Amino acid sequence: MSQTLPRIAPLDPPYAPDIAAQFDRIMRGAPPLMLFRVVAGSARAWEKFTAGGLLDRGPLSLREREIVIDRTCARTGCEYEWGVHVTTFAGAARLTEEQVRATVTGAADAECWSAAEQALIAAVDALHERATLGDAEFAALAAHYDEAQIFEIILLCGFYRTVSYLANGLALPLEEKGARFPQ
Known part of the structure; x- marks a missing residue:
């Protein structure tokens, strides 16, 4: 129930x-x-x-920002915030249905992502699992993103982990129009 x-x-x-x-x-x-x-x-x-809001025009594209947010929320099991972001931003970020699904169920190296996007997802996964980036993960990010963008990626992961704690810990009911995790 x-x-x-x-x-x-x-x-x-x-x-x-x-x-x-x-x-x-x-x-x-x-x-x-x-x-x-x-x-x-x-x-x-x-x-x-x-x-602490990071939804302004920062150093990442809307697409990059949303990949980081969606993956962070998916990894924390926060269907509430993932659903809000997918509903609100996935279209404008030009995320395909396959990519939206992959933010929840796909591996970091899924073929639906570019090399730069794979580096984003691998960074989110590393921060989620270990609260740090290994040398290889940092090097992959640095191959595609400058220092301001790397700061933004780490800040987004941390902020949306906090948002996920709030939504999950307070047992927020899913928004009526929010997307649902793929089955």
């Missing part, structure tokens, strides 16, 4: 004006995600959470 409410109650509308403005900015007028409604219930958590 799936849970319909998270372990910590979300904010309900009407939201305080400052929170409503932040939700509108982040969601561009769409209803706020359950994750945001729950975290925003703690002023300190919300402040720290929003300060």
Whole structure:
């Protein structure tokens, strides 16, 4: 039986004006995600959470960013955040159905990825499994990405591992329109 409410109650509308403005900015007028409604219930958590956001125009392409986020969320078993990102960004990132599926079930060297994308996925896997990059994994990244991009990759892995801890630990119900892990 799936849970319909998270372990910590979300904010309900009407939201305080400052929170409503932040939700509108982040969601561009769409209803706020359950994750945001729950975290925003703690002023300190919300402040720290929003300060750590990495969805701005950083040194990675949208496609590269989403591969890192999707793989990180898949490796942490966070169907909630994986589903939100796949639904929201997979099309714009030009991820095929095979690639979306491979973020959950594929090996880092799956043929659906370019060599640079394989290096991204291998880095995510290494950080997930060992919390570090071996020399070979770092060299593979460095062959395709500059230092600013490598920092971004590591930061994305860490931030979305934290997001996954929040979503999983608070037992957030899956978003109605969010994608589901492939079976």
